[in-house]
Amino acid sequence: MTHYAPNSLSRRRFLRAASVLALLPPTNPAWADAFVNLDLPQGPDQRTVTTDFPQKGRMILQRSRPPLLETPFDVFDSGVFTPNDQFFVRWHWALIPTEVDAAAFRLTVRGHVNQALSLSMADLLTMPRVEIAAVNQCSGNSRGLFQPRVPGGQWENGAMGNALWTGVRLRDVLDRAGVKSGAVAARFKGLDEPVVDGAPTFLKSLDIDHARDGEVMLAYQMNGEQLPLLNGFPMRLIVPGWYSTYWVKMLNDIEILNAPDDNYWMKTAYRIPDTPHANVKPGETGFATVPINRMAPRSFFTNLTNGATVKPGAPLAVRGIAFGGDCGVVQVQLSDDGGTAWRAAALGPDEGKYGFRRWSAEVAAPSSGGLTLKARCTNANGEVQPAEPNWNGGGFMRNVIESVRLVVA
């Protein structure tokens, strides 16, 4: 582990929290807390809004170590691409290098290949370059909205983001190594490590055909800039249409396997019920499970929040974002009658089938009372968001039709 930052082992450390807190000057603006209340059923829903993390702007603090940072939802109203400094952050293990030397970094490709590789970033920068817009969404995005509630990171809807990713095709890298016949999977590891010896290193794998499909890529830029360290500098895996758990950050090792991957993070963690919408009843047992995989369509309001007041009888501009999951958006529809009648919203420019798509519409507010709007996305495979929320013990794959409740006054 000396090839990315020679001194990193000696740098690994924990800062003793109590000491820090006791010694901080009370007037330091970095500690002037702002709070946000997420709309989570039964709470606790107050979170700190933080600007304390390196290369990151205003973020919702879900957990400081290892960092879980949620994108404030208003950010999604600003455009289809999520700014790098407000892109959500999620790490499993607390030993994350704080120092990465771009010149010393190497990506190894090994295992069931003809020629093991050790590639520098310069090697990768000179390979054929590709770009793709793609949504990166945590498997557990919106977990805090599950009812009954489930343990885990208590995200609202901001554990997702869309970026234009620049890098190289995984297939091109694997072809340089020469995948041997009999290979079944590619397994990916980053620079992060467990705190405790013997704990399972974070490893994820893709079937070899998926790994070689020409879309899965290694990205060294997002939105035209290098990745923030917390988003995986110098390079992360991009798996368009699939949940973020596969998008290994600080990717430095690819192992080609000739047998199915039975490591903990594939065999035990990130499993979903093998049922429609990964849906089961609370308490249900005995169902088969599979590794989480393709994303499902979603759509969100970005300029209206629950409880907002609108003028009676006036036209109301409504807008939001949608994504198809593992394919493009065909349409976004709105309903103002609880989901009986639907009419199409206008779609913004298509920046790529795996990315966010803007949508907008004008709605006439009633003369009095309340107004509840619903938005639903249909994707290119014909999949429509469900009217009822799914449930599973992992809090995975929420994609229910969203509603916003407005006050007319």
Added chain:
Amino acid sequence: MNRSFSAVAYGVAIVAGTVLFAIGPLGRQGGQPPVAAAEQQAPAPPTISAGGVTLRSVNVDFPDRDRRFEGLGADVVNNNCLACHSAGMVLTQPRLSRVAWQAEVEKMRNTYKAPVDAADVPAIVNYLATLPR
């Protein structure tokens, strides 16, 4: 990349203005010197450029403003849980049953190899299950 550098500089300023105690990760504790401000102000980091893209090496500090668990019985939780994750992991959780908390603690011990003494488990579970929400 001005934004990145200013963010880094900000982190350096926080560190420089604060006396930090550093400890090593489990199994590697001891012998870690305090972080010196001078150490953070390294020369310009090496870069890699090719094909019109430049990547700048990164050297940052993570903030650490972890809360501590408080109240009766908090010590055993502070001593056993905060090595791997901050208290926020727990304090953001919804109300969970005692059975669910027991399962979480066992998962931390058995799967994630948290070095928690079996004798401490009942007290930890009791604290977590009775934490006001």
